[in-house]
Amino acid sequence: MRFLVCVIATMFAGLSMAGPLTERSGWAVHPTGKSFGDLVKSTRGAVKANGFGVVTQAGPTGAAAARGITIPGNRVIGVFNNDFAVRVLSLSTAAMIEAPIRIYITENADGTATLSYKTPSLVFAPYLSEGGQELADIATELDGRFHTIAVAAAKQ
Numbered sequence: 001m002r003f004l005v006c007v008i009a010t011m012f013a014g015l016s017m018a019g020p021l022t023e024r025s026g027w028a029v030h031p032t033g034k035s036f037g038d039l040v041k042s043t044r045g046a047v048k049a050n051g052f053g054v055v056t057q058a059g060p061t062g063a064a065a066a067r068g069i070t071i072p073g074n075r076v077i078g079v080f081n082n083d084f085a086v087r088v089l090s091l092s093t094a095a096m097i098e099a100p101i102r103i104y105i106t107e108n109a110d111g112t113a114t115l116s117y118k119t120p121s122l123v124f125a126p127y128l129s130e131g132g133q134e135l136a137d138i139a140t141e142l143d144g145r146f147h148t149i150a151v152a153a154a155k156q
Contacts, residue, residue: 021106021114026122028147030115032154036073036107039115039153043077043103046152050145052081055100073107079149087138088124091131098123101146115150119143 023029032039047054056078064071078100088095103117120142128136 021104021116027116027118028150030150030154031108032113032115034113034154035111036075036105036113039105039113040073040075040077042155043105043115043149043153046149047077047079047103049152050149052079052145052149054078055080072109073105073113075105077103077105079103079146084138084142088131088135091135091138092127095124095127095131095135098127101142103146103149115153117146117150120146 021027021029034042044054054077057075059073059075061071061074079102080100085096085099088099101117101120101123103115106114106116108114119139121136121139124131124135124139124142131138
C-alpha cells in the first residue's frame, strides 16, 4: 500500500513541477496576464477577426478532470485559412500535413496563461526543397499573420 501511495504522489508531483513554456528556437511564446479561459476565448476571437478559422481543438484538461485528476489548463487550437491551404497545396502536397498550424495555450502556476506556437517558417521548413521560395514566402507571410493573432489575443 505504501508503495502505491508513493507512486501516486510521485506522479502528481511530476504534474505540478512542469513549468511555463519559455522561448525556444522556432517558437513564438507570448506570456499574458490573462486567465486560461480568457486567453482561449480571446484567441478564438483573434483568429476569426484575422480571417482564419479554428479548424481543430484538443486538450487533456477536461478529460483529466473527468478522471478526477486536476491539471493546469492546456489547449491546442488548430488554425488555418483555405486561401493559404490552396496556395501551399499548389507547391507541396506533403506540406499540407502541417495544416492546421497549432496554437498552444497553457495555464501557468500563477493563474495566468501563455500562448505559443511553432512559427510557420519552422513548420514548413522541411518542405522548402519541394515548394521553393514561394513556400518560404508563404511561411513568412503566415509568420506575420500568426504574430498578429497572438498579439491581438493577448490584448483582447
